[in-house]
Amino acid sequence: MDNLTRVTIDFDTSHLIFPTIIAIVLGLLGLAILVRDRAAILGSGRMWATTFRAMDKTRFFGALALTIVYFLLMVPVGNIWPNAGYGFLICSVPYVVALGLLFMHARTPAAIGAMLAVAVIAPPLIWWLFSEIFFLTLP
Amino acid sequence: MDLLAHLIDPWFLGLIFGGTLMGIVFGAIPGMTATMAVAVCLPLTFSLGLVNGLALLLSLYVGGITGGLVPAILLGIPGTPSSITTTFDGFPMAKRGEGERALKIAIIASVVGGLVSLVALYFFAPVLAQFAIKFSYVEKFLIIFFALTVMAALSKDMLLGIFSGVLGIFLSLIGTYDITNGGNGHTRLIPPGMEYWLDGGFALLPVLIGIFGVTVILEEAELGMPRGQSLKDIEVGPHSRFSFSVFRGQWVNLLRSGGIGTFVGILPGVGGSAASILSYTAAKTTSRHPERYGKGEPAGVIASEAGNNGLTGGALVPLLSLGIPGDSTTALLIGAFALQGIQVGPLFISQNIDTWNAMIAAMLISNLVMLVVMFFAIRWFAMVIAVPKQILYPFILMMCVIGAYTINYGIIFDVWTLLIFGVFGWIMAKLRLEVAPFIIGFILGPAAEIYFVKSLESFGDLAIFFTKSWIAVVLWVLIVASVAGSIAISRRNARMGEPSA
Numbered sequence: 001m002d003n004l005t006r007v008t009i010d011f012d013t014s015h016l017i018f019p020t021i022i023a024i025v026l027g028l029l030g031l032a033i034l035v036r037d038r039a040a041i042l043g044s045g046r047m048w049a050t051t052f053r054a055m056d057k058t059r060f061f062g063a064l065a066l067t068i069v070y071f072l073l074m075v076p077v078g079n080i081w082p083n084a085g086y087g088f089l090i091c092s093v094p095y096v097v098a099l100g101l102l103f104m105h106a107r108t109p110a111a112i113g114a115m116l117a118v119a120v121i122a123p124p125l126i127w128w129l130f131s132e133i134f135f136l137t138l139p
Numbered sequence: 140m141d142l143l144a145h146l147i148d149p150w151f152l153g154l155i156f157g158g159t160l161m162g163i164v165f166g167a168i169p170g171m172t173a174t175m176a177v178a179v180c181l182p183l184t185f186s187l188g189l190v191n192g193l194a195l196l197l198s199l200y201v202g203g204i205t206g207g208l209v210p211a212i213l214l215g216i217p218g219t220p221s222s223i224t225t226t227f228d229g230f231p232m233a234k235r236g237e238g239e240r241a242l243k244i245a246i247i248a249s250v251v252g253g254l255v256s257l258v259a260l261y262f263f264a265p266v267l268a269q270f271a272i273k274f275s276y277v278e279k280f281l282i283i284f285f286a287l288t289v290m291a292a293l294s295k296d297m298l299l300g301i302f303s304g305v306l307g308i309f310l311s312l313i314g315t316y317d318i319t320n321g322g323n324g325h326t327r328l329i330p331p332g333m334e335y336w337l338d339g340g341f342a343l344l345p346v347l348i349g350i351f352g353v354t355v356i357l358e359e360a361e362l363g364m365p366r367g368q369s370l371k372d373i374e375v376g377p378h379s380r381f382s383f384s385v386f387r388g389q390w391v392n393l394l395r396s397g398g399i400g401t402f403v404g405i406l407p408g409v410g411g412s413a414a415s416i417l418s419y420t421a422a423k424t425t426s427r428h429p430e431r432y433g434k435g436e437p438a439g440v441i442a443s444e445a446g447n448n449g450l451t452g453g454a455l456v457p458l459l460s461l462g463i464p465g466d467s468t469t470a471l472l473i474g475a476f477a478l479q480g481i482q483v484g485p486l487f488i489s490q491n492i493d494t495w496n497a498m499i500a501a502m503l504i505s506n507l508v509m510l511v512v513m514f515f516a517i518r519w520f521a522m523v524i525a526v527p528k529q530i531l532y533p534f535i536l537m538m539c540v541i542g543a544y545t546i547n548y549g550i551i552f553d554v555w556t557l558l559i560f561g562v563f564g565w566i567m568a569k570l571r572l573e574v575a576p577f578i579i580g581f582i583l584g585p586a587a588e589i590y591f592v593k594s595l596e597s598f599g600d601l602a603i604f605f606t607k608s609w610i611a612v613v614l615w616v617l618i619v620a621s622v623a624g625s626i627a628i629s630r631r632n633a634r635m636g637e638p639s640a
Contacts, residue, residue, distance in 0.1 A: 005601040009592065015316035015325040017595075018588040022309050029302040036298065044570075051569060056363030063360040067536065067558060074540075075551050088540070096533040103364045103529035111527070118530050123537060130541055134186035137549035138541065 062102045070095040074139040085131040085138030092123035145500045151194055154187070155501055158195040159508045162202020164523045166209075168531070169216045173203025174468045175355065178348040179538040181474055182545040189479040190497040196475055197498060198505035200468050201253060201451050205509050208245040208444055209517070210524050213238055220412040221447035224419040228432060228439030235435055239517070243381040244437050245444040246513045248393060252445030253506040255397030256404065256452025260459075261499055263405070264488060268460035271485035276597070277607040280590035281614040283583045286407035286463050287576070288621045294573040297625055303572045307580025312588060314340025320589045336552045344474045345543040345556035346581060350574055351467070352539045353561025356532045358568065364528055385437050392422050396442045400449020405456045407463045407579075414453075418446030452502065459487055459495070463583065467575055470582050478546070 009017065034041060070091055078087020096119040104111055130136045145151050158180075165176035176199045184192025207219030212229035225245060232241035274282070287304050294300025313329060314337055316322030329337045359365070386393070396418035403414040422442035423432045432439045454465025455472075462484035464470035476483050481491065488495045513520060543557040544550070564574060594603060605611065 006599060007595055007601055008599055009596045011323055011596075012325075014592050014596070015323050015327050017592055019309070019312045019327050022305060022312065022584075026302070026305045026309055029298065029305060033298055033302060047569070051361075055361045059360040059363055060357065063357065064562075071540075071551075071554055071558065074554075088544075092537050092540075096537060099533040099536070100529045103360070103532060104527075105364065105366060111529075114527075115530055118534065122534055126537065126541065130182070130545070134183070136182065136185060136541075136545045139544060139549070139551065139554075 059102055063099060066095060066098050066102065078139040083137065085127055088138040089123060089127040092127070093119055096123060145190070145497050146504070151191060151497075151501075152504065154191055154195045155198040155504045156508050158198030159202040159505045160512065162199040162204075163206035163209075163509065163513065163520060164202075165199070166203040166206020166218050166222075167520060167523050168526065169210050169214075169218050169524070171355070171531075171535075172219045172351070172468075173200050173206075174351045174471060175535070176200075176203045177468055177471045178344075178351050179535060179542060181344060181348075181471060181478070182542045184475045185478055185545060189476075189481065190494055192475055192479070193472070193494065193498055194501040196472060197501045198508070200472075201448070201502060201505040202509055203468075204447055204451055205246070205249045205253075205444075205513065206520075207447075208249065209242065209521055212241045212245060212440070213521055214524070221415050221450065222443065223412055224415045224443035224446075225440055227419065227443070228434070228436045229443075231433070231435030232437070232440070237435070240381045240385075241437070241440055242517050243514060244385055245440050246510060246517070247386065248396070248441040248444040249448040250506050250510045251393045252397040252400055252448035253451055253502070253509075255394060255445070256401040256449040257499065257502050257506070258452075259398075259401045259405075260452035260455050260502075264456045264460045267456060268485045268488050271461050274485070274610070275607065276590045276594040277603055278610050278614065280587060280594055281604065281611055281618070282407075282461055282463065283587045283590065285614055285618050285621070286457075286583065287580060288618050289406050290576045290579050294576055296571065296573075297629055299571055300573045300576045303567070303574070304576035304580035306572070307577040307582075308584035308587060310341065311581045311584030312340075313337055316588075317585070320585075321593060322589070341556050341560075342543075342547055342550075342553050343477075343582065344471075344546045345553040346560045347467075347471055347474065347578065348539050348542050349557040349560030350564040350578065352535060353557055354564030354568070354574075356536060357561055357565045359528065359532065361565075364532075386441075389438060389441055392438055392441055393445050395421060396445035397449040400446040401453035403446075404450040404453020404465045407457045407461070407465055412447075414450040415443045415447040418442045418449070448506075455498070458483055459498075460485060462487075462586075464579065467578055470578060473582065474546075 040047075074087045074091045076087070077090050078085065080086070097116065100115040100119060101107065101112070104115065127138065131138050161180070162173060162176050165171045166173055177196050180195060180199055184196060187195060204219065204221055207217060207222035208225050208229065210216045210218040211222040211225035212233050215226050215230035215233075217223045217226055229241045229245060232238065287301075287308075290300070290304060294303070309328075312327065315324060315326050318324040326334070326338060399418040399421060400414040403417060419432075419439060419442045422438055423429050426432065426436075426438060428436070450466065454469045457463045457465050458469045458472060462473075462482070464473055473483060481487070481494075539557055540554055543553045547553055567574060567577065595601070598607075605615065
């Protein structure tokens with residue numbers, strides 16, 4: 001009886017033991033969900049179709065695209081002046097403006113003015129606080 | 140430095156004051172949570188040092204949990220998930236023109252709940268830590284296992300909850316099996332081509348900030364940035380005199396709700412909404428007038444708010460005594476400790492008595508600041524609800540980037556992790572997977588692995604998990620009880636749901 005529960009761990013492959021167990025458990029749970037919710041899973045195509053139809057596509061994908069561009073540009077721009085954090089500073093201002101305009105509903109001069117003020121003041125303030133006062137590395 | 144020295148340090152006090160204010164603002168804006176406030180401010184703690192950094196984060200936590208009551212009462216929209224039950228009676232009161240009265244009742248209930256849980260934290264955490272020092276790998280593994288079952292049991296759908304938790308563990312194992320913890324230094328589970336980036340796995344904090352910050356903004360963008368509230372929506376009624384007499388006969392309710400909140404906080408992995416729902420239910424079932432609940436009964440507001448603030452101290456108990464976060468906000472605090480190179484666990488309190496005292500002081504002061512500020516400035520605080528989202532969200536995203544980038548001294552992949560998990564969190568919500576179990580699994584996964592493998596390496600026997608000690612047996616009893624209990628609850632819910640469905 002005792003021998004049934006005995007295990008020996010080979011140190012060289014010990015990094016695979018736990019991931020294997022977790023993968024098996026995950027697979028079993030996935031299978032259980034597959035069996036229980038098969039109707040919902042088969043209908044998931046419809047769920048996604050409804051989601052995308054109801055979605056505000058301009059704002060959702062616009063926000064995603066702007067964020068990706070923001071992340072992509074930050075490092076190359078920052079590398080022009082190494083270790084100064086200017087990449088963050090220079091990219092954040094247009095990012096905040098663009099995202100703000102995208103999210104805004106009634107683009108009245110007052111609303112745009114308030115947003116522009118925030119976009120011009122906030123990133124430099126944050127940049128100054130983090131890179132000059134706290135000495136943190138920014139892109 | 141002892142407790143007194145902290146109490147007169149202006150920098151320490153200033154951070155608590157600022158943190159509490161900012162927390163209230165985050166909590167008061169629907170869609171933004173205490174967790175988000177802590178996530179956004181994490182990089183600040185880098186340069187503030189541990190004691191001051193924790194003072195900031197803890198006061199954000201206390202303020203954030205409390206701030207949720209403002210829109211809950213004035214608009215009927217919970218500012219944070221934990222203030223859902225506050226809307227049940229707070230909003231009807233506001234509609235009757237008793238907004239200010241409801242707000243003040245809620246504020247005082249919050250402070251009492253916070254103080255009850257602080258007392259529990261102060262006395263209970265060291266005792267539990269003393270006890271937990273004796274734990275071996277086996278008991279530590281079982282505690283994590285227990286945390287995961289409790290958390291899955293309390294999710295909306297148990298099967299999906301457990302799946303989310305295990306998925307979190309799985310993703311946390313990507314990368315190197317860390318040598319510093321006794322691993323063999325080999326890598327695993329890395330998708331081909333990603334070896335360079337994922338050698339150390341996904342960093343915890345960008346994952347957290349992505350799921351709690353970016354996901355929310357994506358969800359709002361998907362809905363087309365629903366128009367926020369205007370100042371007219373939040374006008375407080377004219378004739379809502381508040382007097383302390385409303386608390387007459389409510390002491391039992393206050394203390395019970397604070398106690399329930401604390402207890403729910405101590406259970407690892409259970410969030411704030413469970414605390415307020417349980418204390419609200421308890422108040423309603425023991426009340427002589429249960430029919431008044433849901434129609435503007437002050438006792439309902441008291442129960443809900445004392446309950447969710449009771450969570451704050453309780454959630455720190457497992458964090459500081461076992462190293463296991465009590466909820467998603469305290470999970471972020473682990474990050475703050477990690478940034479300073481401090482391991483939280485059974486030895487934390489005895490080895491860092493200064494930090495421990497400072498944490499207690501910070502939470503105490505933060506509760507008092509919150510009382511004074513909210514009690515006298517509640518009308519002005521209500522205005523933050525009207526800050527336009529087009530200004531708020533770009534700013535939050537910018538702060539998330541700083542948080543992710545600075546956490547590991549400038550790794551751009553961490554910024555991408557933010558986006559990856561922001562989108563992942565959005566997809567999870569669509570698939571009805573649960574974020575809280577996922578996060579707890581992700582945080583505890585690596586520790587679970589070490590404890591599990593080391594247990595087998597040292598004992599060479601699977602039976603050790605049952606036979607190691609009486610503590611192991613007790614933990615198994617708790618695990619079985621939590622699973623059985625939740626199956627019973629979900630069966631009952633299903634049966635009750637049938638006739639109407």
